[in-house]
Amino acid sequence: MPGGFPLGLEICNGSSSLSGPSSKGTSVTAAAKAYGSWVQLIASTASDTCWMIVRIWPTGNSSNRCFTQIGVGAAASEVVIVNDLMATSGTAGVNFSEYSFPCNIPAGTRISARCNNTAADANNVQLILFDGSFTQMEGTAGVDSLGFITGNPSGTDVDPGASVNTKGSFVQFSASTARDYMGLMVMMGQNTTDNSATLAAAALPVLLDVAVGAGGSEFVIVPDAGWSVPSATSMASALFYPIPIPAGTRVSARAASGNNTASTRVIGATLYGIYQ
């Protein structure tokens, strides 16, 4: 409600992992259909982190689906705190996907990344970190992915259906969430069988509803999350929705698209639950 209880967002001390304005981040070599080796992004964070922006630039061709994990800890002892961030490659090395979310990491922490792509190539990964000011809310511990399929790798296919600009049927992303989430993010991209060239021909954008509740009783909590097809210079940004979802919740999504061609309309989506 307007004028309600303070949300508790106040960040400061922004720092970037980029070496310079022309850099796209640290090159992280991806294995094909499995996570590759960890690559250090930051040897030791200069200050506490309360907010993180992750930017992922795939360098492979447009047929690749790209996923990135962020981990903390010493080499060979990395612990995953951010799972399976999806990036869509439209034009290789030009498009990027971006995530912005609360994430708490103490000063002096080593942060690294590893990638899992359709093909063995590389992603450039950049971090922008912020400390929290006086009224910043209580900490968050990490990010779970919902709907990520490891072996493909891909998100979950969502078919907008045969009717143009009409929401299709809900697709389950989680039968029962493993933890309480204090917020979520949504990312859309390539589906499990086609590639971004498919989507480029299809004159999207796509609107996605995220819902909670049992099949047949879904209640939309995020209406019309939007995504437009990757072009030569486009980017995809996952908005942070501070909507709590308790553990044990069924989460699903449905989509609408301006394209109803069976071979090109299906999109892939991954949802992310931020937990404390």
Next chain:
Amino acid sequence: MAIIIFRASDGSAVSYIPDNLTIAQAQAASQLADNATLASKGFSAIDGQPALDATHVWDTASKTVLTIAAKKSVISLLIFWQRFTATEREAIEGGFLTGTQPVKNAIAAFKTYLQSAGVADINDAYIQTKVQQMETAGFIAAGRAAQILV
């Protein structure tokens, strides 16, 4: 197996549970609304269905999941042309430049069609027909059309 929830009136799918559960099990686990709630919304549910994927789609008429042929790929123009060898591409180009007028017309129209689409949808009957004709005309060897049109 999976559960599909659909509108009883027209069979259109409303929701999908990919887990191998019966309706009773899903309802007991709160993954599926109870029968009274489904009925109040005009919905029905069917279990024991194949999971929805590239070769399994929901059919509104029969209100079941049907098996379909796998879709062929939809690829960028570069990847499409890379499926031809350099020799084949040059042979096609030669046909465009020096062939009979009908051959020139066919190749030019094919290239214009692809360029307009921006991608090569191998499910497109026109693309399939033209690549087959390239094989018949000898621009690509016997059997190559099947290798390209995947």
